[in-house]
Amino acid sequence: MNTNPSKYKVLFLSRWYPHKNDPMYGIFVQRHAEAVGLYCEVAVLYVQEDINLKGKEFEISQFELNGIETIIIYYKKRPGFLGFGKVFNVLNFLKAYYIGWKIIKKQNFKPDIIHVNILARTGLIALYLKITKKIPYIITEHWSKYFDNSGSYSGFLRKLITKFVVNKANSITTVTMHLMEAMKTNKLKNNNYFVIPNVVDVDKFFPSENTKKITKIRILHVSCFEEASKNIAGIIRSVQKLSLKRQDFELRLVGDGIDKKRLENYAQELGVKDTFVFFDGLLEGQALIDFFNSADFLVLFSNYENLPVIMVEAFACGLPVLSTNVGGIKEHLNEERGILIEAGDENAFIEKLDFMLSNYSSYNPHKIRAYAVDNFSKKVIGKSFFTIYDNVLNSK
Template identity: 45%
Template sequence: MGDRKKIVFLARWYPHRYDSMYGLFIQRHAEAVSAFHDISVVYVHADENVKEKFEIERQYENNVDTIRIYYKKNNNKAINIIRFFRANRKALSLIDRIDIIHVHILTRLGVIALFEKKLHHIPYLITEHWSRYLPGNDFNGVIRKFVTRKVVKEAAMITTVTKNLGNAMKNHKLLNDNYKILPNVVDTNMFVPSKHDNKTVKIIHISCFENKSKNISGLLDALKIIKDSDIDFLCEMIGDGMDFEVMKEYCKQLGLNGNVIFKGLLEGNELASALSQGDFLVLSSNYENLPVVILEALSCGIPVVSTNVGGIHEVINNENGILVKPNDNRNLAEAIMTMMNKCHTYEPETLRAPILEHYSTTKVGLLLFHYYNEIKS
């Protein structure tokens, strides 16, 4: 497939010593394309426990050269920003050769990439994952917008995981002639259908338990409506986060403890097993981009009920699930009850087929390979 290029990921989110799930989708992109190009990842993290200004970790993880730098967190925001930039520059100096820089999440890392382009003539592309450009979110500030527009304009390519996010960026005048789609990666060897015969319908919810965006309280309210209709069900709530304990207490107040189980954080095979044993997935987010868990559910052969936010409508339709308006608990409850009656009519392999075609490790890795080869270095 031609010469292997040296690609450096500058990642704003990436799994680290305190959170193995943080930016996992970026790690999967790196691993997917590592079969075709040589990949190094740079991730910088503020850490109040670091004794020195910088603590460097470097190791190979699934064929990816991974450099993590933890810098001593300061109470002064300006000092933290300076240390963030210095740490990223220090990491780049450890890499012998760089053909292309791949920025994951703007804006600060884009500034570094732009600097490298101007100083060393290294081209860069940007993949944006953040939903902050969507309506109602916090892409504000004159300086931030000016800098981001400059960084985006100078990039060789902009990729997003959904058309919806790309359009939202363009609406903010983040203009570039080369916008493309880069799907998230699904481990289709791990997330596979499994035979199960649940006597009670088992609903699965997976999120980071941040109620402002994920609206777990709204889902619990919808489940309360279903319970009050004398319909039996079991809902497994998987994940952890800032509002985990608050949601457990709210569930108790609603009298749902007999129907809702909080499983906590599950990873890898444990997560895949729990998902494949469910009858369908439910998400109730107020805003999203395109959650990987939706793709993983379909890969497991189970349908999805979700609020129609972000780019979710680009994947979920009448053939594989039900979409509902956000912030409408009764509508959500009705959709869940409808799915309880029809979830067993879906063919798992039919739900899984598009995931194999577009989101597998090999397919996304090949797509990235071709994107990199379009860029002159």
């Protein structure tokens, strides 16, 4: 085993990762990998189902991005038929990992440690490699499924596998203390739990004085347009009610997702679409950064969250945030950086939205950004993971 920190090789396995059909899927995992890449040699092996594969069972995509060697294996997904579709898909999933592992071996990349992201199936792959190849693994969990109100952590077999994989891991990290406590409440036992938050690239996300400001106060919301968790309809409804009192603002909704069309129709029904509420679609890279810098503050009205990357990006751009007190948000959002309200309380949301419109400029953008740099930068997060790897590899 390699115990020279300057040459640690880390293999990322993740249930979510950006791919050809969704470039934003699990983007926070990619950013963690890039942060680790400042201190270690990193490769990513990701397996993704694809119902649209034509004439073949597998497709291999191999490239380097921001210094991270990335291998994505797409496998053909079959529709279910008397249970045979599920069996076929599981076999293809496992074979895809086998194909990816052979590519890694051919490149002479011998991982010293495996970094699993999002349970549980990726954890089973890591556990198999730990047993057969003696490679230790750690887990980083991002998923809010362990929260009582999400209702998605269920099923005897899933819980059994998750407990076993967590117990056998060398260390567990979560992006919030709230998530760590939720996992422990679900009896996911491990002696080495740590909190390491999400990453923001502070060299890209920063306040810009050159971005053109508009005459109206600009409220920004960025999300995946999934209504059950994000409660965007509640934001639109609140804006409509507040627009009866004041007309000096606009809400810009950035993103795409399963409920976008329904939300556009809802804004149209309320008479605020393209007057007070604007849908700007999916923005990435500099276009998204420019939008941050054209905004005056960020709003989140989620029913449940973990640690929204978008809030961290807002901090890096010096923006205050109005958000519901859900998940791990309160661990970082205080009165210096914005306002917390209870989930689902539209009256409180409207009241504080009105307050923010009149007082957003009283927040200190330099202090807000400094907090992001000190807590979420690649250097800080990468070093935190490196310390865990180092402890695991030198405790053998």
